[in-house]
Amino acid sequence: MKKPIGVALLGLGTVGGGTYRILENRKKEIEQRLGVPVEVKKVLVRDVNKARTTAVPQALLTDKPAGIMEDQEIAIVVELMGGIEPAFTYIKEALKAGKSVVTANKDLMALHGGELLALAESNGVDLEFEASVAGGIPIIRPLKVCLAGNRMEELKGIINGTTNFILTKMTQEGSDFAEVLKEAQDLGYAEADPTSDVEGLDAARKLAILASIAFNTRVALDKVYVEGITKISARDIEYAREMGYTIKLLGIAKEQEGQVEARVHPAMIPSYHPLAAVNDAFNAIFVRGDAVGDAMFYGRGAGDLPTGSAVVGDIIDAARNYTRQNQGRISCTCYDEKPVKSFGKIVCRYYLRLRVSDKPGVLAAIAGVLGDHEVSIQTVIQKEHVGKDAEIVLVTHKVKEENLQKALQILEAMDIVEKINNVIRVEQD
Amino acid sequence: MKKPIGVALLGLGTVGGGTYRILENRKKEIEQRLGVPVEVKKVLVRDVNKARTTAVPQALLTDKPAGIMEDQEIAIVVELMGGIEPAFTYIKEALKAGKSVVTANKDLMALHGGELLALAESNGVDLEFEASVAGGIPIIRPLKVCLAGNRMEELKGIINGTTNFILTKMTQEGSDFAEVLKEAQDLGYAEADPTSDVEGLDAARKLAILASIAFNTRVALDKVYVEGITKISARDIEYAREMGYTIKLLGIAKEQEGQVEARVHPAMIPSYHPLAAVNDAFNAIFVRGDAVGDAMFYGRGAGDLPTGSAVVGDIIDAARNYTRQNQGRISCTCYDEKPVKSFGKIVCRYYLRLRVSDKPGVLAAIAGVLGDHEVSIQTVIQKEHVGKDAEIVLVTHKVKEENLQKALQILEAMDIVEKINNVIRVEQD
Numbered sequence: 001m002k003k004p005i006g007v008a009l010l011g012l013g014t015v016g017g018g019t020y021r022i023l024e025n026r027k028k029e030i031e032q033r034l035g036v037p038v039e040v041k042k043v044l045v046r047d048v049n050k051a052r053t054t055a056v057p058q059a060l061l062t063d064k065p066a067g068i069m070e071d072q073e074i075a076i077v078v079e080l081m082g083g084i085e086p087a088f089t090y091i092k093e094a095l096k097a098g099k100s101v102v103t104a105n106k107d108l109m110a111l112h113g114g115e116l117l118a119l120a121e122s123n124g125v126d127l128e129f130e131a132s133v134a135g136g137i138p139i140i141r142p143l144k145v146c147l148a149g150n151r152m153e154e155l156k157g158i159i160n161g162t163t164n165f166i167l168t169k170m171t172q173e174g175s176d177f178a179e180v181l182k183e184a185q186d187l188g189y190a191e192a193d194p195t196s197d198v199e200g201l202d203a204a205r206k207l208a209i210l211a212s213i214a215f216n217t218r219v220a221l222d223k224v225y226v227e228g229i230t231k232i233s234a235r236d237i238e239y240a241r242e243m244g245y246t247i248k249l250l251g252i253a254k255e256q257e258g259q260v261e262a263r264v265h266p267a268m269i270p271s272y273h274p275l276a277a278v279n280d281a282f283n284a285i286f287v288r289g290d291a292v293g294d295a296m297f298y299g300r301g302a303g304d305l306p307t308g309s310a311v312v313g314d315i316i317d318a319a320r321n322y323t324r325q326n327q328g329r330i331s332c333t334c335y336d337e338k339p340v341k342s343f344g345k346i347v348c349r350y351y352l353r354l355r356v357s358d359k360p361g362v363l364a365a366i367a368g369v370l371g372d373h374e375v376s377i378q379t380v381i382q383k384e385h386v387g388k389d390a391e392i393v394l395v396t397h398k399v400k401e402e403n404l405q406k407a408l409q410i411l412e413a414m415d416i417v418e419k420i421n422n423v424i425r426v427e428q429d
Numbered sequence: 430m431k432k433p434i435g436v437a438l439l440g441l442g443t444v445g446g447g448t449y450r451i452l453e454n455r456k457k458e459i460e461q462r463l464g465v466p467v468e469v470k471k472v473l474v475r476d477v478n479k480a481r482t483t484a485v486p487q488a489l490l491t492d493k494p495a496g497i498m499e500d501q502e503i504a505i506v507v508e509l510m511g512g513i514e515p516a517f518t519y520i521k522e523a524l525k526a527g528k529s530v531v532t533a534n535k536d537l538m539a540l541h542g543g544e545l546l547a548l549a550e551s552n553g554v555d556l557e558f559e560a561s562v563a564g565g566i567p568i569i570r571p572l573k574v575c576l577a578g579n580r581m582e583e584l585k586g587i588i589n590g591t592t593n594f595i596l597t598k599m600t601q602e603g604s605d606f607a608e609v610l611k612e613a614q615d616l617g618y619a620e621a622d623p624t625s626d627v628e629g630l631d632a633a634r635k636l637a638i639l640a641s642i643a644f645n646t647r648v649a650l651d652k653v654y655v656e657g658i659t660k661i662s663a664r665d666i667e668y669a670r671e672m673g674y675t676i677k678l679l680g681i682a683k684e685q686e687g688q689v690e691a692r693v694h695p696a697m698i699p700s701y702h703p704l705a706a707v708n709d710a711f712n713a714i715f716v717r718g719d720a721v722g723d724a725m726f727y728g729r730g731a732g733d734l735p736t737g738s739a740v741v742g743d744i745i746d747a748a749r750n751y752t753r754q755n756q757g758r759i760s761c762t763c764y765d766e767k768p769v770k771s772f773g774k775i776v777c778r779y780y781l782r783l784r785v786s787d788k789p790g791v792l793a794a795i796a797g798v799l800g801d802h803e804v805s806i807q808t809v810i811q812k813e814h815v816g817k818d819a820e821i822v823l824v825t826h827k828v829k830e831e832n833l834q835k836a837l838q839i840l841e842a843m844d845i846v847e848k849i850n851n852v853i854r855v856e857q858d
Contacts, residue, residue, distance in 0.1 A: 022578045022720050029645070032764040033577060130575060136721035138567070138575030146559060146567030148462060149451045149741025216458070274727060277706045282723075291451050291738035292565035292728060294711075298703060299724030309720035312578025326755040335461040 004039035005319045006073040010065070010090055011081035012045050015104050015131070017054035018304030019080060019311045030316060038319050042068050044081075044090075065090055069097045075322045076315060079103040088112060095119045095127065100318040100327055104131035104311055110205035110221045113212065117332035125327045128314035133206045134159055134283045136306030137299040138313070143213045143287070144333050150289030152214040154254040156269075156427065159206040161281035161301045162197035163229050163249040165189045167237075167266075168279040171246065176234045189281060199228035200249060200264040207251035211262045214287065215255050217338040219262050225343045227265035236353060236422050239393050240268050243379060245351075246276040250427065261341040268351055268426045344402030349378070349426035351395050354411070355418040358390040362416050366392065369414070373407035375399045389418050395426060433468035434748045435502040439494070439519055440510035441474050444533050444560070446483035447733030448509060448740045459745060467748050471497050473510075473519075494519055498526045504751045505744060508532040517541060524548045524556065529756055531743040533560035533736055539634035539650045542641065546761035554756045557743035562635045563588055563712045565735030566728035567742070572642045572716070573762050579718030581643040583683040585698075585856065588635040590710035590730045591626035592658050592678040594618045596666075596695075597708040600675065605663045618710060628657035629678060629693040636680030640691045643716065644684050646767040648691050654772040656694035665782060665851050668822050669697050672808060674780075675705040679856065690770040697780055697855045773831030778807070778855035780824050783840070784847040787819040791845050795821065798843070802836035804828045818847050824855060 007023070009016050023030070023040055031037040040060060048061040065086075068074055077094035079101060081087045087105055094101050101120065103109065109116070109132045120127035130140045134157070143152075158164050162184060169180040181198065184190035196202045204224045211219040229249050240247050245268035253262045269276050274296045278284040283301030288294050300306035321327045356362045367377060381393040396404070404423075411417050436452070438445050452459070452469055460466040469489060477490040494515075497503055506523035508530060510516045516534055523530050530549065532538065538545070538561045549556035559569045563586070572581075587593050591613060598609040610627065613619035625631045633653045640648040658678050669676050674697035682691045698705050703725050707713040712730030717723050729735035750756045785791050796806060810822040825833070833852075840846050 018720070025719075026578055026580065029580070029764075030578070032645075033762060136576075137724060138571035141575050142567035142571060145746055146570050146742040147565075147738060148745045149455055149459070149738050151455065151458070216461075274706065277703065289738065290454075291447070291734040291741070293732075293735055295566060295726075295728030297724075297726060300722045303722075305720040306722055309576060309578050309718065312720070313575040316577045317574055320758065324755055324758060326753055326758070329749065329753060329755070333462065335458075 002036040004037040005075050005322055006041040006071070007038055007076045007078060007315060008042040008044065008068045008071070008074045009040060010044040010077065010079045010087070012043050012052060012054060012056065013080065014304045015307045015311065016080040018308030019078065020054050020056060022305065022308045022312045023315070026312070033316065034319055034323060036323055038315060041071065041074055044068060065093070069093045074099060076100045076102060076318050078311060078315060079105055080311065082107065084108055084111065091116060092119060095123050095125055098123055098125060100126035100322060102128045102311055102314040102318055104129070104307055106132040106205045106209060110208040113209060114218050114332065114334065121328055121331040126318045126321055126329070128318055130314050131307050131310035133209050134285060135299070135301040135303060136309040137283060137285065137297050137301065139210070139285050139297050140213060142297065144330055147287070147289055147292055150291045152255065153288045153290060154252070155210055155214045155285065155287045156275060157207065157210060157251045157285040158248055158275055158278050158283050159251050159285065159301065160197055160203040160249060161283060162190045162194065163203070164278065164283070165281045166198070167229060167232070167247055167249065170232070170234060171237050174234050174238070177230060177232060198230055200226045203249060203251045203264045207253060207262055207264055210251065210285065211253035211260060212334055214253060215260050215338060216333055216336045217260060218334045219253070219260060219340060223262060223340040225263035225265065229266050231422055232266050233422065236424060239353065239381065242381070243395065244271050245269060245426065246271050247424065248275060252427065255338065258338055259341045260338050261346050263343065263346065266424055268424055270428055344400070344405070346401045347398050348401060349396055349398055349428060350404055351393065351424045351426050353421040354392045355389050355421055356392055357416045357418065358385060358388055363392065365414070365416060366411060369410050370396070370407050373403045375404055375407050391421070431465040433466040434504050434751055435470040435500070436467055436505045436507060436744060437471040437473065437497045437500070437503045438469060439473040439506065439508045439516070441472050441481060441483060441485065442509065443733045444736045444740065445509040447737030448507065449483055449485060451734065451737045451741045452744070455741070462745065463748055463752060465752055467744060470500065470503055473497060494522070498522045503528060505529045505531060505747050507740060507744060508534055509740065511536065513537055513540065520545060521548060524552050524554055527552055527554060529555035529747040529751060531557045531740055531747055533558070533740055535561040535634045535638060539637040542638060543647050543761065543763065550757055550760040555747045555750055555758070557747055559743050560736050560739035562638050563714060564728070564730040564732060565738040566712060566714065566726050566730065568639070568714050568726050569642060571726065573759060576716070576718055576721055579720045581684065582717045582719060583681070584639055584643045584714065584716045585704060586636065586639060586680045586714040587677055587704055587707050587712050588680050588714065588730065589626055589632040589678060590712060591619045591623065592632070593707065593712070594710045595627070596658060596661070596676055596678065599661070599663060600666050603663050603667070606659060606661060627659055629655045632678060632680045632693045636682060636691055636693055639680065639714065640682035640689060641763055643682060644689050644767060645762055645765045646689060647763045648682070648689060648769060652691060652769040654692035654694065658695050660851055661695050662851065665853060668782065668810065669780070671810070672824065673700050674698060674855065675700050676853065677704060681856065684767065687767055688770045689767050690775050692772065692775065695853055697853055699857055773829070773834070775830045776827050777830060778825055778827050778857060779833055780822065780853045780855055782850040783821045784818050784850055785821055786845045786847065787814060787817055792821065794843070794845060795840060798839050799825070799836050802832045804833055804836050820850070
């Protein structure tokens with residue numbers, strides 16, 4: 001028997017457990033594929049005596065990271081702890097010890113991906129992170145390898161399962177945000193503190209990673225504009241449906257004239273767009289390249305086995321590089337430096353829902369203000385009456401974000417405008 | 430400047446032209462990515478003096494394959510001629526000469542993929558063929574690498590753009606096959622002789638390749654059951670719609686109890702299935718793995734630039750292996766041998782549309798014959814009258830194909846059955 005490739009798992013939570021089970025279940029096939037077995041030698045946990053759902057031999061458990069870093073039999077360290085520290089320190093130690101690293105850690109890759117990839121490169125080892133974005137969906141390797149001949153024009157992703165579950169329910173049942181959030185929490189689809197998901201922060205981390213790969217330039221997390229879904233109402237969804245749109249929380253990145261834009265916010269997309277049919281907790285990433293045209297990658301964005309699937313794919317790839325003494329084969333692909341556009345400069349279409357006084361000339365006045373800021377109107381719906389007020393819904397043609405914001409400020413100050421109920425960007429070519 | 434990696438293109442048709450243009454347009458970025466430039470050194474054509482749509486320097490054109498095989502500066506040979514010969518011979522010569530090969534040739538890979546991959550392996554070079562299936566959609570590398578930890582359960586693909594265009598038009602416009610085929614031919618979506626597309630042969634080749642990769646066993650083309658879309662009528666599509674189904678030409682492969690099944694035929698799928706929304710000439714491959722769950726890959730399955738995108742992705746990958754002296758990194762993944770189930774043994778649900786005498790007891794008699802063959806009925810629709818005949822539409826529960834066929838033979842011989850208008854398989858879990 002050939003000498004097995006030793007693997008250490010850091011963390012045995014949801015994804016750690018899934019990864020361990022896949023490696024065990026597929027032991028034989030992985031050996032057939034690689035020619036050598038892959039063997040989990042150590043599993044780092046905080047408490048070696050804690051009861052666990054995944055049956056791991058007690059002898060593998062350790063609470064001492066140093067023993068892993070020093071172990072010459074361990075070629076691949078798999079970080080599945082999440083969060084910044086101590087994961088960041090452990091990964092750096094593993095890379096410096098000449099071990100390849102596989103990670104599912106989006107927080108870390110979004111914040112320190114550049115540094116870690118450089119460290120992997122200088123140590124001649126692999127740092128693979130397919131599982132850090134969109135769970136089991138193959139997207140990082142397809143972008144880095146299969147689509148490498150393309151100049152990417154845009155990437156649009158449904159990359160947070162919790163918010164997609166909530167928006168799908170709201171759309172199907174006509175219910176409001178708070179109600180569905182409660183349901184999602186009861187079902188385990190949303191956490192007790194849902195902030196990171198519903199405010200778009202989780203999606204922003206994944207978008208920073210994806211945009212960096214798609215446009216071959218490091219897109220820093222703090223350059224990503226972020227807006228969550230808490231203000232979306234059943235009413236907005238109903239208006240969207242009437243006009244042929246579906247509301248999704250999208251991570252959007254584009255490159256135009258050498259500048260990159262990156263933003264996470266709820267958006268209306270045409271209901272015929274492939275992303276509009278991505279429902280429940282599913283994720284999907286839609287890309288447009290100058291050669292490939294439109295392509296989309298769809299699947300489960302989270303969960304023990306889906307995310308474990310991506311982790312194990314990376315482990316097998318890193319193991320192959322190890323057996324062929326060819327580690328560090330594909331490293332950082334941010335070979336370029338492109339500025340990130342300030343958010344005010346993006347160009348978009350907008351849906352505005354306004355409560356206005358129900359009297360003659362109101363629409364003309366509003367249209368006048370918009371026109372003064374180069375906002376031209378494509379669609380107007382006015383039908384609902386709320387006491388002596390009316391509700392006006394407008395969809396604009398393409399306009400610069402900063403122009404729209406200036407117009408909104410003026411509208412907000414006008415007597416005839418009772419309230420700007422909502423503003424949602426419309427993503428349509 | 431570093432010494433460029435020399436590439437030869439065999440063929441300068443649609444895909445050859447697209448590939449050349451992408452390599453030229455993205456010259457700088459490819460060099461940034463690889464650290465060395467990729468340079469087209471020779472282009473094999475039949476007639477060096479023919480006028481061409483893709484502007485290639487005359488000095489690159491040659492009609493002598495031997496000059497390419499002998500050229501030590503050429504590391505990668507890209508076969509884009511299509512068909513079996515002389516492509517088969519040229520690829521073998523290139524592999525034997527120690528050159529890596531990239532090909533978009535589905536006919537060849539479906540028939541001789543095993544032999545060619547073995548030859549690549551024994552010569553320590555790469556044979557990459559992402560472009561041979563589903564044009565620009567990354568699917569072969571995702572299956573071979575990203576999803577390598579999965580036991581694949583099933584793969585269902587819309588892998589022929591012509592038939593998907595035709596079925597989409599038939600569905601949207603209520604028109605019949607012959608009419609839409611004509612339109613597709615006028616638009617250039619279907620060839621003058623459309624046999625290979627509409628009879629499912631093109632899809633069968635791609636399915637043989639995909640099934641071999643998904644299930645890690647060589648699935649021979651002649652083991653794939655093939656049935657085309659020529660018998661699908663506007664009436665079938667309308668009945669399907671009423672019952673919540675969409676008709677697509679699918680390539681289906683599954684593994685159950687160590688046996689593989691592989692078949693291409695029109696199928697009804699639930700309209701909520703992600704494949705049901707794949708319209709026009711788009712392709713998509715849906716897979717289900719034991720870890721990843723459901724995933725789908727969507728994009729353009731043909732065309733100069735989409736297919737060229739996949740070819741260039743492979744060229745960059747092969748070039749990277751070449752610069753790192755690591756050719757032959759991923760070779761054949763058919764490490765197993767699994768029998769292909771005979772078609773009579775597959776289990777499926779079926780839609781039957783029958784013209785029957787319009788008199789009492791007919792349905793009971795038909796149900797009796799089906800029951801005798803263990804075919805149980807899920808849905809019955811009876812509403813249309815054609816003179817003194819009636820039309821009955823049945824959807825069965827799951828049943829073995831051979832049982833259904835026996836029942837159909839008996840039904841066909843019955844006096845009360847005027848005609849079995851159509852039988853379409855229903856793919857639903």
